[in-house]
Amino acid sequence: MELIISTDSATYPVFLANGATSQLNSLVSDRYDSIFVFADETVWHHHADYFNQHAAFDYQVFVLPSGEESKSFIVYEQALTFLLENQASRKSVILAMGGGAVGDLTGFVAASYMRGISFIQLPTTILAHDSAVGGKTGINHPLGKNMVGAFHHPQAVVFDTNYLLTLPTSEVRSGFSELLKHALLSDANWVEELLLKDSLDDLLLLNWELELAKGISVKATIVQKDEFERHERKFLNLGHTYGHAIEGVVGFGRIKHGEAIALGLVVSLLLSNQRKLAKVWTKKLCNYGYPTEFLFATPFSQLLSYIKKDKKNQHGELHFVVLPEIGQPELTIVTEQEVEKAHTLLLALIKEETA
Ligand SMILES: NC(=O)c1ccc[n+]([C@@H]2O[C@H](COP(=O)([O-])OP(=O)(O)OC[C@H]3O[C@@H](n4cnc5c(N)ncnc54)[C@H](O)[C@@H]3O)[C@@H](O)[C@H]2O)c1
Ligand SMILES: [Zn+2]
Incomplete structure (x- = not known):
């Protein structure tokens, strides 16, 4: 292809x-x-x-x-x-x-x-x-x-x-987060299809060539519109503000990029008032075995200090990509309190799934 x-x-x-x-x-x-x-x-x-x-x-x-x-x-x-x-x-x-x-x-x-x-x-x-x-x-x-x-x-x-x-299954799982991100940014049916998968074994059976081509096409379309990240390209940061903060706090390389983004996507969905989808994705990510336990030992204040350094922030305000509708991302200013609330809700959702 x-x-x-x-x-x-x-x-x-x-x-x-x-x-x-x-x-x-x-x-x-x-x-x-x-x-x-x-x-x-x-x-x-x-x-x-x-x-x-x-x-x-x-x-x-x-x-x-x-x-x-x-x-x-x-x-x-x-x-x-x-x-x-x-x-x-x-x-x-x-x-x-x-x-x-x-x-x-x-x-x-x-x-x-x-x-x-x-x-x-x-x-x-x-x-x-x-x-x-x-x-x-x-x-x-x-x-x-x-x-x-x-x-x-x-x-x-x-x-x-x-x-x-030869890719370890944990890396397939990690990569899946970016694929789901591309689906969330573009196509509700595709999201539904991806979230039908119940276990990591089901993910391994995806037609990867086709899925990768779809993912690349979404990225290509966005990059074509805005090569230097002045507007639309920022949408590719969906889940990344919180995800990068996790990587920073845990230590680069000590958690996989996609594992951090998986949790970041939940926070983005919560900030978008997409409670139902956030819950479904949390259930799946727990089933697929994404690491979550460490988050309970991670103080929010540490995450926040990384979130404040995000490249999208301007004038001291926190800028997050949110998704009021699948396929319709927006960049919005959120308060520290809103991020903390989403973080707390994420912990509650994980607890529910792993109890
Ligand atoms: N430039 C961008 O637009 C962009 C976008 C998303 C992510 N990133 C960056 O990508 C990085 C994460 O990439 P990644 O998830 O591919 O991780 P990675 O490059 O760290 O590779 C993950 C692990 O898989 C191993 N590996 C790679 N290919 C393998 C194979 N075929 N068989 C067996 N083992 C294999 C590697 O040795 C490594 O241990 C992060 O640094 C992230 O910031 C960049
Ligand atoms: Zn990424």
Whole structure:
């Protein structure tokens, strides 16, 4: 399947299929003076042989620590050093092979190395259907997630679903949150379909190629309208203000991004007066085994101090994406008290489900 992402500053293809890695051969042939692969350590361990069977070009590989650890200043510097030591030029390309973490780090390296070189995304997680598209790149600062970054689009996204075969079920669950977010932002029937799934095993049986294509299309449509997040693109932050705060308090990498977003979506639904949907989703997320217990030991004041640092806030007011109707997101100002009330309600809903 081929989709096209088109914004004012860039147009690029997304190849989504089992075996899509072969598309790289025509994408890189004769275009670049050297090719670098930045690969997540776990992914490289599982799939280096497969990659080599499909890739008919020379390259140098830089293996990155698995997951969120790679989105750090230390790894960022190491990656730049690697490129400099290996004479990467403005005509080089980097292939980002891994989940959202490797994609974000690699994209930011590509955005900043010699003021910008090319990169291609090779997402290997469900969640990365979201992160690989749209050109947001970056790393974490100890004081806040994704606080340092750049807009830099890839030349292409090559999503080979073969890589998903080794994805742990906990990562499928994590990625599901972003898929549900895309459904909530676009289509009530799709939300209903997704929420029919009773268990994590049912989720594993989804037609993932189709679901990922739908998710990518929603993101593409929004990014096309508002590449630089002046208006509509903010809607993609549904569930993220509270979710990022959880990640910040628990510690980056100690909870999966999608696990935090799952809880953030409940808070957004509660702030949208969507009590019924919030309750259904809480029931499901408990059934799917998303971690929730830690939240009872997390003081709201700590979450609030992260929420106050959210990039959407202006003039000291808290800005949240809410969803008065499925498919009709809005950006709204909420008070600290309203967020605290939603947080308390979330805890009550979880208690009800896990009692
Ligand atoms: N740029 C954006 O627009 C955007 C959007 C959403 C999320 N993000 C970012 O994406 C990151 C989360 O991405 P993620 O959920 O993909 O997590 P991740 O990149 O941290 O990967 C999760 C884990 O899965 C492992 N893994 C990856 N692919 C695998 C495979 N095929 N088989 C076996 N193991 C595999 C990794 O080693 C890691 O341990 C966060 O940092 C988040 O901020 C960015
Ligand atoms: Zn996200």
